Amino acid sequence: MKLNCLDCNTKNCRKNGADCFGLKEKSLDVYGDENTLTTVRSSGRLVDDGRAGTLSRFQEVIEFCTLQGYKKIGLAYCFGLESLAMNIREKMSASGLFLIPARCSMGGVKESDIDPEKKSEVYSCNPAGQAVFLNENADFVIEVGLCLGHDVIFHQQLKVPFTVLIVKDRVNGHAPLKGIQDYSV
The missing domain is CATH 3.40.50.2300 (Response regulator)
Structure with missing residues (x-):
């Protein structure tokens, strides 16, 4: 494998949506599952709108269980x-x-x-x-x-x-x- 995330200087996946490893379609298939999408949404609620870094891991676990x-x-x-x-x-x-x-x-x-x-x-x-x-x-x-x-x-x-x-x-x-x-x- 020639590509290596740690050695990448452009970070184009994060900046421009580059798909260096051909993962996009396979990944989107996983996220198309309703249970996975629910988990993504619950996870997002723990960090979105400036909440990242405001809860301990234990608090996140409790809230995640409740959201799910x-x-x-x-x-x-x-x-x-x-x-x-x-x-x-x-x-x-x-x-x-x-x-x-x-x-x-x-x-x-x-x-x-x-x-x-x-x-x-x-x-x-x-x-x-x-x-x-x-x-x-x-x-x-x-x-x-x-x-x-x-x-x-x-x-x-x-x-x-x-x-x-x-x-x-x-x-x-x-x-x-x-x-x-x-x-x-």
């Missing part, structure tokens, strides 16, 4: 962040949203059940189980602090719309931007 008419909000979270998950449930409930929590260890799966090479009797995280449970019970899912790799499995198995509220980054207090800024080789 989601009733049952799944919360996929890490056991290590359970007190935060309880706080999220309290605040979302106060906003009129019904939260369906899904702890990473739900399902009682042992590490050795997943990987026969492991002899451990430790109960494992079960991102596939979280996804199955939330696919059956939630209209929308919020992810909070799943481990890298577990989040990949979770996303691959999830069939309902979702967003990531918090990415696990133990070193930087779950703020991975700091890790990027501080990174040096």
Whole structure:
């Protein structure tokens, strides 16, 4: 691939509507779906008319769920962040949203059940189980602090719309931007 967005100096896609990759028609097909268009409109209401930068990500999530008419909000979270998950449930409930929590260890799966090479009797995280449970019970899912790799499995198995509220980054207090800024080789 010769074209590279980071190396482009003209930014003609943004300035003049250039379609350097031949994506326009395929993209418009996606946006032609009524559910996708509803999502685009809800997203726009969070940033249009000078609202960009006026809401925290958490406030955006609450408002987005309300705009979309989601009733049952799944919360996929890490056991290590359970007190935060309880706080999220309290605040979302106060906003009129019904939260369906899904702890990473739900399902009682042992590490050795997943990987026969492991002899451990430790109960494992079960991102596939979280996804199955939330696919059956939630209209929308919020992810909070799943481990890298577990989040990949979770996303691959999830069939309902979702967003990531918090990415696990133990070193930087779950703020991975700091890790990027501080990174040096």
